[in-house]
Every structure is written in structure tokens, then in C-alpha cells.
Amino acid sequence: MNRVRVILGQRLRRDWLQLTLWIGSTVLLAFAGFAGVAEAYGTEQDRSGILAAVMANPVILLFRGLPSGTDSSAFVVFLLFPWLAIMAAFMSAFLAVRHTRGDEEAGRVELVDATPAGRWTPTAATLVHGTLANVVLGVLVAAAFLAGGAAAQGSWLVGTATAVVGLVFLGLGMLSAQLMRTSRGANSLTVWVLVATFVVSGIGNALGTPSDDLTRMESSWLTWTSAFGWAENTRAFDENLWWPVLLCVAAFVVLTAAALALQSVRDLGESIVAERLGRASARAGLASTTALVLRLSAPSTIGWMVGGLLTGALSTSLGGVVDQIGGENPAIAEVLTSLAAEGDLEQAVVVVFFTMAGLLAACAAVQTVARARQEEAHGTAEQVLATPVHRVRWLLGFVGVGFVAIVLTCSAALGGAALGGAALGGAALGGAALGAAAGDNAAKLVEAAAVATAGQVVAATVFLVLTALVFTVAPRLTIPLGWALVVAAIMLGLFGPLLGVSESLTDLSPFAVAPELDGDTVDVRGLWWLVLTICVGGAASVVFMRRRELAAAG
Known part of the structure; x- marks a missing residue:
């Protein structure tokens, strides 16, 4: 445990600026959302009109969340939550690849492996590091909603949902680092899965069923294939459903377990997906x-x-x-x-x-x-x-x-x-x-x-x-x-x-x-x-x- 603490301290000194920028900008977006909604959509009639327009043109749901009523706090979640979640996902994915495949490419992992810390200590430090970053992000997002005057249960649910989406992509980043030979390849794989699942969630919402009063949308089955869709269906400040959070936690556990299993069977510097051999001589081009x-x-x-x-x-x-x-x-x-x-x-x-x-x-x-x-x-x-x-x-x-x-x-x-x-x-x-x-x-x-x-x-x-x-x-x-x-x-x-x-x-x-x-x-x-x-x-x-x-x- 002491060895993990030492490596974790080094990671925090190395990453403090990047994490501050990611977490700070995400929390600022959450906090500023309340002021913007209060000014632009201050009345229930204003919010009802926007939601009706969204139901008429559900393409908008590709860039917004899941409509869950006209409550001002729920309206903020509808407008902002997918972007809070995607920023947590990017932060976590890049962190995972940087401290696994990235450090392996740079030779840092080999140096640590040669010490009594062993091969698994850096991986454990990455898990703790990413988890702590998401916990801090989730707590601060919840605090931003509370500072805006939102109800406590919904605020903590939004913060938790944001954090667990980040954890899913922390696990995915660690898995991609085992699959791909380079950090560039691992980042590319993770980002494309991230973007694809984000779009799938939006399309699933757009193909959903609107309520008769045009203030709510029931997601189609497609949304339930995405971690973003699971988090959106917590419906904070409306139904306040906690069980979709467990789906994200389960996905994190499965992805992390798969990453650890693959790490145990591959050699340092190698990958599960073999790197394609180059030509013996370069083409004229x-x-x-x-x-x-x-x-x-x-x-x-x-x-x-x-x-x-x-x-x-x-x-x-x-x-x-x-x-x-x-x-x-x-x-x-x-x-x-x-x-x-x-x-x-x-x-x-x-x-x-x-x-x-x-x-x-x-x-x-x-x-x-x-x-x-x-x-x-x-x-x-x-x-x-x-x-x-x-x-x-x-x-x-x-x-x-x-x-x-x-x-x-x-x-x-x-x-x-x-x-x-x-x-x-x-x-x-x-x-x-x-x-x-x-x-x-x-x-x-x-x-x-x-x-x-x-x-x-x-x-x-x-x-x-x-x-x-x-x-x-x-x-x-x-x-x-x-x-x-x-x-x-x-x-x-x-x-x-x-x-x-x-x-x-x-x-x-x-x-x-x-x-x-x-x-x-x-x-x-x-x-x-x-x-x-x-x-x-x-x-x-x-x-x-x-x-x-x-x-x-x-």
C-alpha cells in the first residue's frame, strides 16, 4: 500500500494541472448552467415551449440529454448532463492510457518493475488515481448543483452519474492499453468507442416516445446499449433512479477485470493486437x-x-x-x-x-x-x-x-x-x-x-x-x-x-x-x-x- 501511495503522489504532481483543467471546466459548466437557465428559461412556460420544440425536432436530442419534465433543475440536467459526462469520460480515458501504455512506451513502467514495487503496483496506482479523480469530480458537480439551489437527492445523483460514466471509460482506457501496441492506438480506440456510444445514446433518445404533454421522452432500446444512456436514465430531479448507476459500476468492474486479465498474460512492451510488420524497403512514395x-x-x-x-x-x-x-x-x-x-x-x-x-x-x-x-x-x-x-x-x-x-x-x-x-x-x-x-x-x-x-x-x-x-x-x-x-x-x-x-x-x-x-x-x-x-x-x-x-x- 505504501508503494502505491508513493507512485500515486508522483502521478498527482505530474497531472495536477491537467486534472485541474478538466475538473474545473466541468464543474464551471455545471455551476454556470443554473444562472443561464434562470435567465433564459426562468418560467415553466418557457421551459415547456423548449421541450415541445425538442419533441417536434428530436434531432436536438443528439446534443442534449433526456427530457424529464419542466422542473428547472431537471431542465438544467437535460441541457448539460451529456456534456458533463463526456468530459468526465475523456478525462478518465486519457488518464488511463497515459499511465499504462504511455508510461510503458516511455520506459517508466520497466524502471518501476525493476524495483520491489513490481509490475502490478503502477496498475493499482492508475486505478486509485482515476477513481479518486472521478470521485472529486462527482462531488464538485453535486456541490455546483446544490449551490444553484437544487434538491439534495437529485444533486448527488447527477454527481454520481457523472463520476460513474468516467469510471466506465477509465476501465475502457485500461483495456485499450492492453489491446493496442501504442498509446496513440489505445487513445484512438477508446475515443472512437466513446464517441460512438455518445452518438448511439443520442439517437436512442431521438427515436424514443414522447409523453402526451410533450415534457418527457422515454428512451428507445438503443439508448440502453450506452453508458451515457444508462446515466441519463437516472432522471435526476424527476424519478431519481439510482439503479442505472449500478450498470455503470458493473461495466467498470468488467472492463477493469478484463484489462487485468490481459496484462497477466502479455509481456512488457507487447500487446494483444499484434503490430503489423512493415515492408523491408520503403516505397518510392x-x-x-x-x-x-x-x-x-x-x-x-x-x-x-x-x-x-x-x-x-x-x-x-x-x-x-x-x-x-x-x-x-x-x-x-x-x-x-x-x-x-x-x-x-x-x-x-x-x-x-x-x-x-x-x-x-x-x-x-x-x-x-x-x-x-x-x-x-x-x-x-x-x-x-x-x-x-x-x-x-x-x-x-x-x-x-x-x-x-x-x-x-x-x-x-x-x-x-x-x-x-x-x-x-x-x-x-x-x-x-x-x-x-x-x-x-x-x-x-x-x-x-x-x-x-x-x-x-x-x-x-x-x-x-x-x-x-x-x-x-x-x-x-x-x-x-x-x-x-x-x-x-x-x-x-x-x-x-x-x-x-x-x-x-x-x-x-x-x-x-x-x-x-x-x-x-x-x-x-x-x-x-x-x-x-x-x-x-x-x-x-x-x-x-x-x-x-x-x-x-x-
């Missing part, structure tokens, strides 16, 4: 550093493209869900009619989905540039730069491939939107007039998607050059600060209006000011300052890269 970066980045880029394709397809194809639910519930049909009179709701939904596509593209860009930092820290960059390759040319290879990843991800989203639009038009071919109207509507949605695609390419490129700039100025901050910029921008863009943030501050998010289609015209919005940021950031990166030396891991 790998003769340049840019080609090498492209080859290394191809698997992750393909993954982001798949995410973009699915996001784009959902943006235009889920309109049929709205029509179906409206036909089954007359109250929803009335809401649909009133919404149609107020503006083009479907076009707005496309913009929201393509904001998420822009987020995926920005993640692809940050991951590509972060790979430059990983190559530098692992010493492989030094081998490349010992050749006639100039350091600026080497960096521009990562930036160029990052931009290609942005374009491919957003293009995949546009292709998905076109496929979804074709499906939407083809679903109404029963009558000539109806089919023509559906076809015109689908074409309009695809046009909105095309404009949003161009806008999100520009927005994502901002994060590409900013991450490159951080890499040249403060290389050790490349990975944490690059991802923090993306998280901050999406929080401002999606939650700024809800939290009562001023419009000028919200507009600092590139996602919030990317060009989009407004009716029949293109609103350029913040295009020019985005382009200016890209030009200045790119030029500064080149200048600073020419002047700095390689930085070791730290």
Missing part, C-alpha cells in the same frame, strides 16, 4: 517527410472522415423522424406547424450538425500537429532533422497533412449530407407533387450543408495554425493546450448563449462565426477575422520554428 506524415496520419484521418460522413448523413436524413413522430402525435404536429412559420428549422439543424463536423475536423488537425510533438519527444524527429530536411519544411509537412485531414473530414460530411438528402427526397416519391417538394427541400438542405462545409473548413484551420504556433513557442504545451483550445471554442459556441455569455465573447469561437447559409444568401459572419488569424498564425509558426531548438520530453 515515402521518400519525403510529408509522405511519411501522411502515412502515419492515414488511419486517424480515415476515422475522422467516418465520423464526418455519419454526422453529415444525420444532418439531412433525420427529417423523416420529425415527420413520423408528428404524424403519431397531434400535439407535435401543431408545434411543427408553428415552427415552420417562424423559420427554416431544418436548415438550422444542418448548421448545428456541421458545427459538429467542424469540431471533428479541428480534432483531426490538432491530432496531426500533436503527432509532431510526439515524434519530437520520442526522439524520432531528431533522426529526420539530422538529414538535409529543414525544420520548417518538417513542420509544414504536418501542417499540410493536417489541412488535408480537415478538407477530407468536412468533404465526407458534405457527402453524407448529400446521401441523406437523396434518401429524404426518395422517401417521398409516392406522389409527383410531394416528391418534387421533397426533392426541392433536400436540395436546399444540401446547399446549406455545402456553405457550412466551406465555413467549417476555415474554422478548423484556425485550430490547425494555433496548435502549430503553440508547438513552436511552447512545445511541451502542444497537446494539452491544443485540445484545450478546441474544448473552449466548442463550449463557447454551443453553450455561450445558454450560459448568458456576451455575444462578443461567444464570437471568439471560430465555430460560432463560421459562414453559413441564411435563407437564400450566404452570411460570411466572421470569415475575414478567421482568415486573418490563419495568415498571422501560420506566418508566426514559420518564423518561430526557424529559431527554436528541439525540445525533449517533459
Whole structure:
């Protein structure tokens, strides 16, 4: 136990800043949610109107929680809980991989194994470390709800649900670290399972059954295949169900047990999924550093493209869900009619989905540039730069491939939107007039998607050059600060209006000011300052890269 305490103390000194940022931003979102709801949706009538609109357009449930009544606290949970849970999940997953496969790659685990601590002490320390981080997060989230005036039982249930979702992905991260040979592969596997289960939970909610008064939604069976869905179905401040929490705890136990079992049968440095052997000699296409970066980045880029394709397809194809639910519930049909009179709701939904596509593209860009930092820290960059390759040319290879990843991800989203639009038009071919109207509507949605695609390419490129700039100025901050910029921008863009943030501050998010289609015209919005940021950031990166030396891991 004393040995675990020693390693745990070292981990806490190493991770205190990252954990403070993750936990602090999550708790701040929970605390600020009450003030935002009180200001924007202060009356029960306001909240009922929003929930009715959600039932009429359940696509919104892909980005929000499970509606559970008009109580102000339950409404806050509906708006914010999925994002509290996903931040806990990311924190836990990265922590697990960093201190298992990451430390193994860096040689730290081998050094500890050679001491009386043995092989299992670092693993035990990782479990204790991740569990404590989630407990602290859960307690502070509950305290934030209590400080906002929420009921005690519901507050503690929200905090507990947030923490146990984090524990599930702590276990998943530890399992992925046993399966994959590199920390990059383990993180990729964990993140894709995380994103997939988050989306599955949202789709399951969107396909659920609304109540007659349009204030509650019963999840479909699909939601129950996701840890996020289990946590949402605790229905804090409504039914206050504790038993779904046990499902998350059981999943954590099973995943952790599987990770420990696999660790006991593999050698240090090896993995369950064998690493594919490389060719004896490189192809001619790998003769340049840019080609090498492209080859290394191809698997992750393909993954982001798949995410973009699915996001784009959902943006235009889920309109049929709205029509179906409206036909089954007359109250929803009335809401649909009133919404149609107020503006083009479907076009707005496309913009929201393509904001998420822009987020995926920005993640692809940050991951590509972060790979430059990983190559530098692992010493492989030094081998490349010992050749006639100039350091600026080497960096521009990562930036160029990052931009290609942005374009491919957003293009995949546009292709998905076109496929979804074709499906939407083809679903109404029963009558000539109806089919023509559906076809015109689908074409309009695809046009909105095309404009949003161009806008999100520009927005994502901002994060590409900013991450490159951080890499040249403060290389050790490349990975944490690059991802923090993306998280901050999406929080401002999606939650700024809800939290009562001023419009000028919200507009600092590139996602919030990317060009989009407004009716029949293109609103350029913040295009020019985005382009200016890209030009200045790119030029500064080149200048600073020419002047700095390689930085070791730290």
C-alpha cells in the first residue's frame, strides 16, 4: 500500500494541472448552467415551449440529454448532463492510457518493475488515481448543483452519474492499453468507442416516445446499449433512479477485470493486437517527410472522415423522424406547424450538425500537429532533422497533412449530407407533387450543408495554425493546450448563449462565426477575422520554428 501511495503522489504532481483543467471546466459548466437557465428559461412556460420544440425536432436530442419534465433543475440536467459526462469520460480515458501504455512506451513502467514495487503496483496506482479523480469530480458537480439551489437527492445523483460514466471509460482506457501496441492506438480506440456510444445514446433518445404533454421522452432500446444512456436514465430531479448507476459500476468492474486479465498474460512492451510488420524497403512514395506524415496520419484521418460522413448523413436524413413522430402525435404536429412559420428549422439543424463536423475536423488537425510533438519527444524527429530536411519544411509537412485531414473530414460530411438528402427526397416519391417538394427541400438542405462545409473548413484551420504556433513557442504545451483550445471554442459556441455569455465573447469561437447559409444568401459572419488569424498564425509558426531548438520530453 505504501508503494502505491508513493507512485500515486508522483502521478498527482505530474497531472495536477491537467486534472485541474478538466475538473474545473466541468464543474464551471455545471455551476454556470443554473444562472443561464434562470435567465433564459426562468418560467415553466418557457421551459415547456423548449421541450415541445425538442419533441417536434428530436434531432436536438443528439446534443442534449433526456427530457424529464419542466422542473428547472431537471431542465438544467437535460441541457448539460451529456456534456458533463463526456468530459468526465475523456478525462478518465486519457488518464488511463497515459499511465499504462504511455508510461510503458516511455520506459517508466520497466524502471518501476525493476524495483520491489513490481509490475502490478503502477496498475493499482492508475486505478486509485482515476477513481479518486472521478470521485472529486462527482462531488464538485453535486456541490455546483446544490449551490444553484437544487434538491439534495437529485444533486448527488447527477454527481454520481457523472463520476460513474468516467469510471466506465477509465476501465475502457485500461483495456485499450492492453489491446493496442501504442498509446496513440489505445487513445484512438477508446475515443472512437466513446464517441460512438455518445452518438448511439443520442439517437436512442431521438427515436424514443414522447409523453402526451410533450415534457418527457422515454428512451428507445438503443439508448440502453450506452453508458451515457444508462446515466441519463437516472432522471435526476424527476424519478431519481439510482439503479442505472449500478450498470455503470458493473461495466467498470468488467472492463477493469478484463484489462487485468490481459496484462497477466502479455509481456512488457507487447500487446494483444499484434503490430503489423512493415515492408523491408520503403516505397518510392515515402521518400519525403510529408509522405511519411501522411502515412502515419492515414488511419486517424480515415476515422475522422467516418465520423464526418455519419454526422453529415444525420444532418439531412433525420427529417423523416420529425415527420413520423408528428404524424403519431397531434400535439407535435401543431408545434411543427408553428415552427415552420417562424423559420427554416431544418436548415438550422444542418448548421448545428456541421458545427459538429467542424469540431471533428479541428480534432483531426490538432491530432496531426500533436503527432509532431510526439515524434519530437520520442526522439524520432531528431533522426529526420539530422538529414538535409529543414525544420520548417518538417513542420509544414504536418501542417499540410493536417489541412488535408480537415478538407477530407468536412468533404465526407458534405457527402453524407448529400446521401441523406437523396434518401429524404426518395422517401417521398409516392406522389409527383410531394416528391418534387421533397426533392426541392433536400436540395436546399444540401446547399446549406455545402456553405457550412466551406465555413467549417476555415474554422478548423484556425485550430490547425494555433496548435502549430503553440508547438513552436511552447512545445511541451502542444497537446494539452491544443485540445484545450478546441474544448473552449466548442463550449463557447454551443453553450455561450445558454450560459448568458456576451455575444462578443461567444464570437471568439471560430465555430460560432463560421459562414453559413441564411435563407437564400450566404452570411460570411466572421470569415475575414478567421482568415486573418490563419495568415498571422501560420506566418508566426514559420518564423518561430526557424529559431527554436528541439525540445525533449517533459
